[in-house]
Amino acid sequence: MKYWLMKSEPDEFSIDDLLNAEKQTTAWQGIRNYQARNFLRDDVQLNDLVLFYHSSCKVPAIVGVAKITQAASIDITAFDIQSKYYDAKSDPNNPRWFQVDLSYVEKFAKQLTLTELKADPALAEMVLVTKGTRLSVQPVTEQEFMHIKRLAQAS
């Protein structure tokens, strides 16, 4: 069992969108960064838990938890010329991009803002708060995950 953090712009797809989605499940498509792709393709497994993070918004924050309900599969939006995720360089015979499926688990009663997370000594090593990290799919340690769950309950 591994733990991850995945970023989404709430204007594009928020935790509420996941909550209200059919079967409370969504295909996590459009990852176009190699490091993130490698995590998705090679390391993310069925039933792994995911911290759902809202980025590029007024209050960047971890807002809840999701679960991996399908491991990596080919992201076909890369072949769809109509898609905003279209990538002419991804060869259908040798796909470059992958996706996973996420299902809703919980929405935190209180979101944990980036400001709070940065101020917490227990999370000093967390990839999210380390300088210069822009990864939209990133690993989270079990300790970090449990600590964040406690923070979400405490408030």
Place this chain on the structure above:
DNA sequence: GCCAACGTTGGC
């Protein structure tokens, strides 16, 4: 909207 910090591209 700005811009720092990264990532990617492509000429050489």
Place this chain on the structure above:
DNA sequence: GCCAACGTTGGC
């Protein structure tokens, strides 16, 4: 394979 130029991310 280097690196300048360009593109993107994402907090502020």
